[in-house]
Amino acid sequence: MTSSDTATWPSLSENHPLLQLHSRLPKILSNADHTSIWGVQLSPSSPPVFSTLLILQKYLRSVANDVDKAGENLTKTLKWRKDFGLDQGTASEDFGPDFEGLGYVTKVGNEGGSRDVVTWNVYGAVKELKKPFGDLNRFLRWRLNLMETAISHLNLSQTSTPIPDFGHGPDPHRIDQIHLYEGVSFLRMDPLVKAASRAVIEIMQAHYPELLLRKFFVEVPLLMSWMFGAISLFVSTETAKKFQVISYKENLAKELGNMDDVPAEYGGKGPDLRTLGQRLKTEAHQ
Known part of the structure; x- marks a missing residue:
């Protein structure tokens, strides 16, 4: 039970x-x-x-x-x-080396004593553009896999914490999303990336309501300003208020919470994302 x-x-x-x-x-x-x-x-x-x-x-x-x-x-x-087919074992799907290092799920302790689920999208890890973005359906399956994995750590089937009525307090069951753009130069106005970005935005807006706590865009190249224009076309004003651009990656940790849960690279005191992601997987199986 x-x-x-x-x-x-x-x-x-x-x-x-x-x-x-x-x-x-x-x-x-x-x-x-x-x-x-x-x-x-x-x-x-x-x-x-x-x-x-x-x-x-x-x-x-x-x-x-x-x-x-x-x-x-x-x-x-x-x-x-x-x-x-999202409820048929997609969370265990293996996407191979083309998506290696592009996404992680971790948890970060907050001031209230609980831990927020965080997804990390590491666009700087993309080495060859067409490998992750060339097949739109495959990219979407990978991106949704990351989201579904994060949601699984909310334990919605097991929690005993209710959600307040609309206008009567925050939903405690939401996720932080972080998009890391350090070292990204090839994205710019590439049609493959734009198509993937817009498709993800549309799906999240239509089928993942009330799951976003905050979204951070870290070290975004100026030449990618088109992305924010695209986002504004598809999301509500309320959702757009949750977006935050961080120019220097070292400033990210102080926005998230417990320094030990954030890699030192991003201003914290923790290990790298791979280690933190593996730590969460181990916790989930204990």
Whole structure:
């Protein structure tokens, strides 16, 4: 039995948006023909299952409690996940040497005593442009694999910490994303990179609501200013507020938290990203 099996959601009024959306879940699941998302099996049973309410609350918060829109978006996401095969072992997929060193998942301790999940996208590790970016579908599978791996460390199926209603406090189950551009010169205006970037932005906006805590862009070349223009076209104003550009990589650590969880290269006191990533994998299997 997981902790969420016995967890209790705060009391909800009869007409609360969360209960309204939950009442539509049988139809949503039937239309989508898929029930799994982020390690959670959505259940229409009553009383509502804690982990199911957690997912529904994310969708409600992303559309300011618009029950109709939340139901529509969740249906689309479940259909997309089924078509993309995201709940069929993608997290263990091996992408080979073309993607070696391009992405890591770690955790960083914060002031509240908990640890934030962090994804690191190391674009400077790309040596030959066409290897990771030449096949758009393969790149997307790799990028989504990184995101799904990070989400797995949120333990959404096991947590007993609820998400506050829209406008009543922050969602505690979100991820920091870091994009490292040190040494990058070939990206500039390359059409392969632009296509991949825009595709990722569209997918994240459509199918990963309320999962971004902060996004850091570190040592971004001036010639890549097009990227921020592209992002502004696809994300909400609320999401754009979470973006932060850091000119010098050594300043990143003080934005993240516990220095021991951040590599010395980025102003912390910890080991390199590979070691930190492996450490998290080891913790997850203990």
